[in-house]
Each structure stands twice: as structure tokens, then as C-alpha cells.
Amino acid sequence: MTGNSKIAIYGALAANLAIAAVKFVAAGITGSSAMLSEGIHSTVDTGNSLLLLLGMRRSQRPPDRGHPFGHGKEIYFWSLIVAILVFSLGGGMSIYEGISHIQHPQVMKDPFWNYVVLLSSMVFEGASLVYAIRQFNKSRGKLGFFQELSMSKDPGLFAVIYEESAAIAGLTIALIGVFLGHYFSNPMYDAVASILIGVVLVFVAINMVKESRGLLVGESADYGVVKGVYDLVNAEANVKTLYYPLTMHLAPEEILLALDVEFDKAMTVNQLFSEIDTLERKIKEKYPAIKKIYIEAKNFGGRQRPWVDEAVD
Known part of the structure; x- marks a missing residue:
């Protein structure tokens, strides 16, 4: 507040x-x-x-x-x-x-x-x-x-x-x-x-x-924030597939973020953990209102997935 x-x-x-x-x-x-x-x-x-x-x-x-x-x-x-x-x-x-x-x-x-x-x-x-x-x-x-x-x-x-x-x-x-x-x-x-x-x-x-x-009932963050998070994460070289970010306001200046990410399958476990820490740090630096981040990480080959505006309700 x-x-x-x-x-x-x-x-x-x-x-x-x-x-x-x-x-x-x-x-x-x-x-x-x-x-x-x-x-x-x-x-x-x-x-x-x-x-x-x-x-x-x-x-x-x-x-x-x-x-x-x-x-x-x-x-x-x-x-x-x-x-x-x-x-x-x-x-x-x-x-x-x-x-x-x-x-x-x-x-x-x-x-x-x-x-x-x-x-x-x-x-x-x-x-x-x-x-x-x-x-x-x-x-x-x-x-x-x-x-x-x-x-x-x-x-x-x-x-x-x-x-x-x-x-x-x-x-x-x-x-x-x-x-x-x-x-x-x-x-x-x-x-x-x-x-x-x-x-x-x-x-x-x-x-x-x-x-x-x-x-x-759980309103999403503004479109600009969601799109910005998507672009930031999707720009990482080790991210192969990124699905639509899920957000919810827990308070006016407190946002919950959930990400479903498929990383490069060649990454080791330590590299994966390091990449996740880096992503969380970058997201919080750019969007301070995002206080809690949960990333569901997968080590698959995946593919780059473009932003789809139709996903926004």
C-alpha cells in the first residue's frame, strides 16, 4: 500500500x-x-x-x-x-x-x-x-x-x-x-x-x-507487466519454451507470478538452478511489485513460442 x-x-x-x-x-x-x-x-x-x-x-x-x-x-x-x-x-x-x-x-x-x-x-x-x-x-x-x-x-x-x-x-x-x-x-x-x-x-x-x-477473486497484473515479464524471460538464451505467465494481485503493490518454462536440455542441474536465480533477480529488479515467483522448470528441448495476445482475457 x-x-x-x-x-x-x-x-x-x-x-x-x-x-x-x-x-x-x-x-x-x-x-x-x-x-x-x-x-x-x-x-x-x-x-x-x-x-x-x-x-x-x-x-x-x-x-x-x-x-x-x-x-x-x-x-x-x-x-x-x-x-x-x-x-x-x-x-x-x-x-x-x-x-x-x-x-x-x-x-x-x-x-x-x-x-x-x-x-x-x-x-x-x-x-x-x-x-x-x-x-x-x-x-x-x-x-x-x-x-x-x-x-x-x-x-x-x-x-x-x-x-x-x-x-x-x-x-x-x-x-x-x-x-x-x-x-x-x-x-x-x-x-x-x-x-x-x-x-x-x-x-x-x-x-x-x-x-x-x-x-x-484474483485479478491479474496489468497487461504491460505480464507482457514485459514474458519478453524478459523469453529473451534468455537457455529458455526454449515459455508459456503464458500467470499473475495475481495479492495486494496493490504485491504480485504473485507463476511461470511454466522449458529450458535447454543440455543444461546441468547447477546451471538450471543458476538460471532460475538469475531470472528471478531480473524480474524483481524490473518489476518490484512482483514479490513472489514460482517457476516450474523443465529440462526439455522445447521450442521458442511467440507471444499470443489472444491468451489475454
Whole structure:
């Protein structure tokens, strides 16, 4: 887990904790349903940041007899719990509040403090989002931003980006709902804004569940890493046949690699062991995230086997 993602989470935690308290106070003063939904949203985000930090801490525990590959996937489990909370507490409660205010409309009082809180929240949430995006851009590849985000293996960054993006969208909707509700003296706009905020959170939660699920069930390393490992190993003169490298993320910065290699049949046992040690050293030097390497070595004649893109799912 990178230090950048941890700092991004701490920043989001501090912002959401302060903003949640202010939003609830403003909702109590003005009676705004959208503001109440925003308070719930910020409270859920605060709890989510704590859960992500808990997942980071637990994922760094060393391997033991029951978990020989370590506890790296703890962070993926807790990011899944975060997504479920965003869906149920954030999205569900916001939609419920909106429907409740449609059934029992409440005329909004002076919205001045709503505007102050919403605009201030936009500044803080925006700053947190910009920082998270900057940290993400430092490590992303050459593909488009959203494509790289969907491929990210670090929940500490992609969860913050998703949540802060939803926060900005929710604040914008709340601001519009409060303005229209006050301008037309119709609480229906405020209630509808609350429902829309819930819909945004549900959409974000579904995307987070999708990301976490892929990592939990054993997602491969990025295509560039797999192809790079293949080319590096296949370039060795004593490697006669190399099959498609198998990889799996055990944590954001921890990859398991399995290779099925046929070496030159003229090699002695000592030469074979030396060649394997050399390959492991070269792979780890070029790709530091690859922490565990298992090579199934065979001493057959074999043949050079070209890279086949169709092997990639």
C-alpha cells in the first residue's frame, strides 16, 4: 500500500468529518431534506475512510501458517464493505429521506446557511479530490484516466476518487435543489434532489463493488507487466519454451507470478538452478511489485513460442 493513498484517505477523513457536522447543523436549522442527505453522505464517507485505513493496517500483517501468502487482500475486502455501506446507508437513506419529504413536505426556512455550507463543502471536497487525482496520476499508465481508474489495484486511491466525485456531484444537486425549493417556495425540489443524490451514490457504489470483486477473486497484473515479464524471460538464451505467465494481485503493490518454462536440455542441474536465480533477480529488479515467483522448470528441448495476445482475457 502506497503512502500517497494513505495520505489521500487521511485528507478525505478530516474533510468529511468536519463537513458532516456542519451539514447536520444546517439541516436542523433550515429543514432541508437535501442537506440532511448530504450530512448522511459525509458521515458514511467518514466511516468509509476509517474502514479503508483499517484494511490497510490489516493487509500489512506478515504471512503466517494460516495465510502463507500474507493478508494483502484484506484491503480489497474492506473496500467491498465500503461499497456496500455507500450503497445501503448513503444511497438508501438519501432516497428514503427524499421519498419521506415528498410524502410529508416541509417548507424550507431561510436557506442562507445551506448555501454557506454547500459552497464551503465544495471547496474542501474539491481539494481532496484534486489531491487524490494527482496522486493517482503519478502512478497511472498511458491509457485514458477513466480506463486507468477502472484498472487500478489500489482501493486507497480509487475509492477516494469515486467517493469525492460523488460528493461533488451530490453537493451540486443539493445546491440546485435548495435554490429551486426556496425560489419557487416548493419543497418538492429539495426532496427530489435528495433522491437524485441517493441515485448518484448507488451508481458509485455499484462501480466500487465491481472493482473490489475483481480484486478479491484474483485479478491479474496489468497487461504491460505480464507482457514485459514474458519478453524478459523469453529473451534468455537457455529458455526454449515459455508459456503464458500467470499473475495475481495479492495486494496493490504485491504480485504473485507463476511461470511454466522449458529450458535447454543440455543444461546441468547447477546451471538450471543458476538460471532460475538469475531470472528471478531480473524480474524483481524490473518489476518490484512482483514479490513472489514460482517457476516450474523443465529440462526439455522445447521450442521458442511467440507471444499470443489472444491468451489475454
